[in-house]
Amino acid sequence: STATTKTSTSGDPLPSWNDGAVKKSITDYVTDVTKEGSADFIPVRDRIATFDNDGTLWSEQPIYFELFYALDEVKAMAPKHPDWKTKQPFKAVLENNMGEMMKQGQKGLLQIFAITHSGMTTDQFDSTVSRWADTAKHPIKKKRYKDLVFQPMLELVKYLQANQFKVFIVSGGEIDFMRAWAEDVYGIPKNQIVGSSIKSKYEYNNGKPFIIKTPELDFIDDKEGKPVGIMKYIGRRPVFAAGNSDGDLQMLQWAASNKFKNFEIYVHHTDSVREWAYDRKSHIGTLDKGLDEAIAKKWAIADMKNDWKVIYPSGK
Template sequence: MTFELNRRSFGLAGLAAALGLAAPANSSAAEDPLPSWNDGPAKRALLAFVRRVTTQGPDFVAPAERIATFDNDGTLWAEMPVYFEVLFAVDRGREMAAKDPSLAGREPYKSLVEKGAAGLTGLTQAQVVELVAATHSGMTTEQFLEIARAWFATARHPTTKRLYTQMVYQPQLELLAWLRREGFKTFIVSGGGVDFMRAFAEPVYGVPPEQVIGSSAETRWEMREGVPVLVKLPKVRSVDDKDGKPINIELQIGRRPILAFGNSDGDLEMLQWTQAGPGARLMLLVHHDDAVREWAYDRESKIGRLDKAWDAAVKNGWTVVSMKREWKQIFPPE
């Protein structure tokens, strides 16, 4: 099944920003690279930092070293009421149970067949892990990519009814595109599955697959009818969360970021690793404090908890981005 981009699926503004398309020279967007950001501390910090590292002087950074890393869930797109990859696993699990009736009578499939995503609340953590493993394995990497792309083309968020690819943050699309115009290389470094994120990262964010770092499963080489394939196995290879993030950044990029953007305790070590390098550095955290336009949560949340990283931000002078105050709009136009 092919995956075709269209105006309705991704939104003209979001797609243009993601692809880094320049606005006409006489438009206000040409003068302001971050039009969806209010003129507050976060926007001023970004503008000042990029100016410092791209202008000849003591803080100048060569383009090759302009590495910017972004978490995905809760940083580039929403993560409530549960991580979107889990909702993908729910839909996949229900499809699998429909094709194999022997699955429908046992957990974790039984609850999902009867209640849909609401059935997650009755599952144990081990059962959710089993569900994710089963729905992400037993197929080639190419087959998984097509399955994920097909899901993104039609699946909608349970609350907003938007396509999941429309649950991205418009201010962050602008930031990614602007950084690339300023000579940065932008990477996604997230706890989500790397193959899952690669199914949408380039058309939505403008981030190519080789610049997506995520959790991964074991993969096996096979010859099928004389054709070599890579088969996804139900076994975790690497978890790209907490200290796994700087480890995988070093392993896959080989350069320390000079800008890192996260939103939760899972991003703490990535921001600490970024700060520890020499020269100019910028560490940022999204604070979900807008219950009207998105969701409000931080220290006590089970999803995207911002507790230890909040304390570190206060102690180290990192930039905390208030959704409520700093962002003029949250999502792109539909």
């Protein structure tokens, strides 16, 4: 890279982080590995940082926000599908009957996922998700989902970028769903957003090419899939990895195996007042084995309640 951007030496790069061991470990690490002549210096092209999304960059309770999208879309599509009024799992969605929806299990969820994520062009999907992200609000927080991102993590992403780290999202979420809004919200280019994917196919009709999203599964970017996705999309190990659940453990292990000095961090949801508090026994974002390994290996653990001055960006 020929970029010559330098971190501003004046001012705190992480103003929403309380002073303490975690914040200091981050800035010590970045300072150490970016200083010319440091024994731990990392060449720019090896400064790869990977961030999980759900629960790491934005909230994920009471259900993954992408599932909120799918439920909203089923409702938006319903007028064109009158049979859904009597057909599960759609009936339950249209009646806001969460209990009945859960009874439909994995199979029901996959049907909802397929109908809302496939059968359209990539352009159509992108504009539908963008429109949703610009307007839809979280039922409990009463804010737009895209405003329920973690201010301290936005600062961390920016701080790393200012120090010439190339920051990637490596998430279990569907890749095109994230790309529709995350580039603007996080300042991470679309091609640096990695996720789970379904297959798509190229079609060419009357001189017009388009790409259709099919319901066929392509890749699951979770657990063992995360290091695999990293090698597939990035081609080198990260030196910095951030996650919040057992689904990120393999990604953190992969970063920890880097020959360069590396940094692993878990976001620990400990704030039942400002966000949510959950870990070992949560149905979403379970952090159990990962927490044990983080403690054993002295990885950083960001305690939301104690390490973060604010959770969400102010004024939104």
